[in-house]
Amino acid sequence: MPWMLINNYGRSEMQITKRSSGRRSLSPYLYIAPAFFVYAVFILIPLLCAIVFSFTNYNIQNMKFTGLANYARMLGDAKFHQALLNTLLYSFFVVAVNLVLGLLLAAILGQRWFKGSAFCRSVLYIPYIVSPIAASMIWLYLYDSKVGVVNMVIKGLGFSGKSWLLDEKTALPCLIVMGIWQGVGYCMVVYFSALKNIPDYLYEAARIDGASAVTQFFKISIPLLSSTTFFLLVMTMISSFQVFAQIMVMTGGGPLSSTTTIAHQIYENAFVKYSMGYASSQAVVLFAIVLIFTLIFFKYGNKEGDVELD
Amino acid sequence: MWNLTEKKRRRIIKSHFLARGLVWLLVAGIVLLVLGTLMIALFTSLKTPEETLVSSFRILPEEWRWENYLDVIKGDIWGRYFFNSTFITVVVVSASILISALAGYAFARMEFKGRQPLFLLFLCGMMIPSQVYIIPQYILMRSIPLVGGNDLYGRGGMGFLNTYWGLIIPFLAAPLGVFLIKQFYMGFPRSLDEAARLDGCNSFQIFRYIYLPLSKPVFATFAILKFTGTWNDYFYSLIMTNSKTMYTVQIALQQYKGEYGIEWHYLMAATILSVLPILVVYIFAQKYFTQGIVTSGLK
Structure with missing residues (x-):
């Protein structure tokens, strides 16, 4: 760096300002250009194309404009309704449990008396960084009807085991349990650092007023965490709406499409049956759902976001 | 009391x-x-096949069979899969850091028309599920002109499907990186720029000689996020590859399950192998793992 400064010493300040103001018009766009190019070409334009495709019967070879036919077909597609329901159920339970459990764990692990907090946090976070495919393999083994640990434990307690993933009633709950296992560490870590950001004097004041730890948690921590909660709601919801790898590996959408999801339906329609127009309309529905939920949370989050400190 | x-x-x-x-x-x-x-x-993953099939469960293996790992590696072209994943991840992480740093710098420090709307547009990218745009993305990759047997109009061949290009380029779009780096640069004092400008630096020199050397923390944070995201990706790679030589570790692991019927000791060994790089990095750079998700969460 120093040599460069020396090189420029000879110039007058006038020259320099002239040069930099002359460049101001174009150069910011040059900095953004690479990032924007990739983003526009590989995400934004495909997004717009997906919306266009959704009004056609595109199937790799032909493309004909069919108006709202795909959307009409979706209204009568029982499998898609099932996928929609499964996705909403899965997301609801995974998001709700992970937020509540994540917050509780964060609050407990943040206590000064809790021994081994750092170790516990490190362990809880591991499932979140393990790939969905690897996690699916592990849970496939745990849930296995013959050699799986879940059945071993249940048999050990005197009950009879089950083929968890082959039963219509238990397959989706099994995936939900796995989803909680995967995501709770993430919520815990985000809440943990948000709790650390709440100033200590608030708790001290409450303690002097005689508030118990539980009261402090409900009256101070929870209200002040509302923007974090809102952020986590949006992020965990978006990722749970996309649940796919687990389905592919563990159930293949079955039994009797009891675990198929929107993402899985999009994949099947587009890349197994090659009816890409129809799959695009499902993708648009997925997009619309995510958008609507995000907007709702934004509205709600903003309302709750400015909690007064006193 | x-x-x-x-x-x-x-x-x-x-x-x-x-x-x-x-x-x-x-x-x-x-x-x-x-x-x-x-x-x-x-x-x-360390048990003998007989031991994985008995119905009385023991957590620890009776004899520790480390050969399971060797068998897995020898049984398939795992070297190739690991090379594919590593190569893709390294290129994606380093290139997307560079690209995002340039954009983040412009958003943080330059005045220009459309700055706010453009930045918001980037932010939206973090919200859109990849399944929404995967179909056109697939068509786009297939129709890149003059590669993979395609003619000038992008017809006839496979384009970038089954190539490193196809598995790398779309990952370079990193709205999260732009966001993280912009936030980080906003924290730098303006006087830093002004001093450098008085000394005759132009905006690129300020970026190159002042901002870049100070960016290590945010680069590490973002690199970790991008690394796990790319290494763990399944959906995109599944759709863009169909030849064995281009499989990433995730696809290979998924295929491995079906190929031989389930042999749990081998499947778990392959699973552990696929997770190992992430775990090793996690053990040594745990700070950056959590920092990334926290800074992106707390704004």
């Missing part, structure tokens, strides 16, 4: 400790469950 008799006080303290003990046990139980799932996978 201070008026209580000695006896009552002792009882309160006692119940207090009891409650803490219970809470501690509960949390420790949850942590143990999570650790247990991971340990079961590890120990199963």
Whole structure:
């Protein structure tokens, strides 16, 4: 760096300002250009194309404009309704449990008396960084009807085991349990650092007023965490709406499409049956759902976001 | 509190400790469950085939068969899969850092028309599920002109499907990186720029010689996020590859399950192998793992 400064010493300040103001018009766009190019070409334009495709019967070879036919077909597609329901159920339970459990764990692990907090946090976070495919393999083994640990434990307690993933009633709950296992560490870590950001004097004041730890948690921590909660709601919801790898590996959408999801339906329609127009309309529905939920949370989050400190 | 008799006080303290003990046990139980799932996978990968099939369960293997790992590696072209994943991840991480740093710098430090709307447009990218745009993305990759047997109009061949290009380029779009780096640069004092400008630096020199050398923390944070995201990606790679030589580790692992019927000791060994790079980085750079998700969360 120093040599460069020396090189420029000879110039007058006038020259320099002239040069930099002359460049101001174009150069910011040059900095953004690479990032924007990739983003526009590989995400934004495909997004717009997906919306266009959704009004056609595109199937790799032909493309004909069919108006709202795909959307009409979706209204009568029982499998898609099932996928929609499964996705909403899965997301609801995974998001709700992970937020509540994540917050509780964060609050407990943040206590000064809790021994081994750092170790516990490190362990809880591991499932979140393990790939969905690897996690699916592990849970496939745990849930296995013959050699799986879940059945071993249940048999050990005197009950009879089950083929968890082959039963219509238990397959989706099994995936939900796995989803909680995967995501709770993430919520815990985000809440943990948000709790650390709440100033200590608030708790001290409450303690002097005689508030118990539980009261402090409900009256101070929870209200002040509302923007974090809102952020986590949006992020965990978006990722749970996309649940796919687990389905592919563990159930293949079955039994009797009891675990198929929107993402899985999009994949099947587009890349197994090659009816890409129809799959695009499902993708648009997925997009619309995510958008609507995000907007709702934004509205709600903003309302709750400015909690007064006193 | 201070008026209580000695006896009552002792009882309160006692119940207090009891409650803490219970809470501690509960949390420790949850942590143990999570650790247990991971340990079961590890120990199963070291068992003999007979041992994985008996119906009385033991956590630890009777004899530790490290050969399982060798068998897995020799049984398929795992070297190739690991090379594919590593190569893609390294290129994606380094290139997307560079690209995002340039954009983040412009958003943080330059005035230009459309700055705010453009930045918002980037932010939206973090919200859109990849399944929404995967179909046109696939068509786009297939129709890149003049590569993979395509003619000038992008017809006839496979384009970028089954190539490193196809598995790398779309990952370079990193709205999260632009966001993280912009936030980080906003924290730099303006006087830094002004001093450098007085000394005759142009905006690129300021970026190159002042901002870049100070960016290590944010680069590390973002690199970790991008690394796990790319290494763990399944959906995109599944759609863009169909030849074995281009499989990433994730696709290979998924295929491995079906190929031989389920042999749990081998499947768990392959699973552990696929997770190993992430775990090793996690052990050494844990700080950056959590920092990334926290800074992106707290704005």
